[in-house]
Amino acid sequence: MTPIRITSGRHPFEVVVLIAALVVATILILTNTRPPAVDAAMPGPVRLVWVILLAVSGVVGLLGVFWRGAIQTSLSIEAIAVLVLGTAAAMYTVGVVAFAGIDGAAAGGFVAAVGAGSWWRLTQIWGDLRRFDQAVKAQIIGEVTTLIGQRTNHE
């Protein structure tokens, strides 16, 4: 029986970006500051939403990635975080590009990459969950192994 391959969220890039989102959001909230690009590109309430999205993505993402329960629960929690993180990164990219133009190419490019990576990861999670559900429905779950990371989930 072919094991179903699930791609783990415990990839160094993803974990570090989620930690960065949490740390940055904490600093912004505690010091009550915002990047100039955010102030320039977003109306008042949206700035608040942006910070909240950033904080939520960090907390929920780390919770989901290091969830010790069922793999499908872990993935669905992680999906919340990467969806939200992708949106927050896209908003910041718009801000950086609008604020700095071509001078913000480096910063905007990296932030856009984080957003694109998050949404890529989101589609990957959706695919994994769909294949997992199909396998459960067909009752062919023998063993679920993760492609990245050491977690092996027996169902």
Added chain:
Amino acid sequence: MNSNWTHIITSMLSIIGAGGGLGAATAAALRWRKTKADTADVLTDTALTLIEPLRVRIQELDREMLRVRYEARETATELRRLRTAILNPSATLDSLRELVMNSGRDRSPS
């Protein structure tokens, strides 16, 4: 770039992010509950699978016990009848022999 446009784009993105996040959270909560329910189902099925052979065995033993009890009662009745016949003052060897032969025949099979 016109700041109005960036305001509109970031506002739309924030709505997508917040709404999508809430939707994904709902989906995750539903999936978590479903997973727990499925796990309970699997445990129940496993327990029933383990119990089934024991149930069959208990039924077998029940039947066996009823049969043995019936046989014991029959044997006791038989014993009493034979003892009565032997202790009868008018018993003869021939009548006893006939009694024993008949008693072996009319035992009902169980």
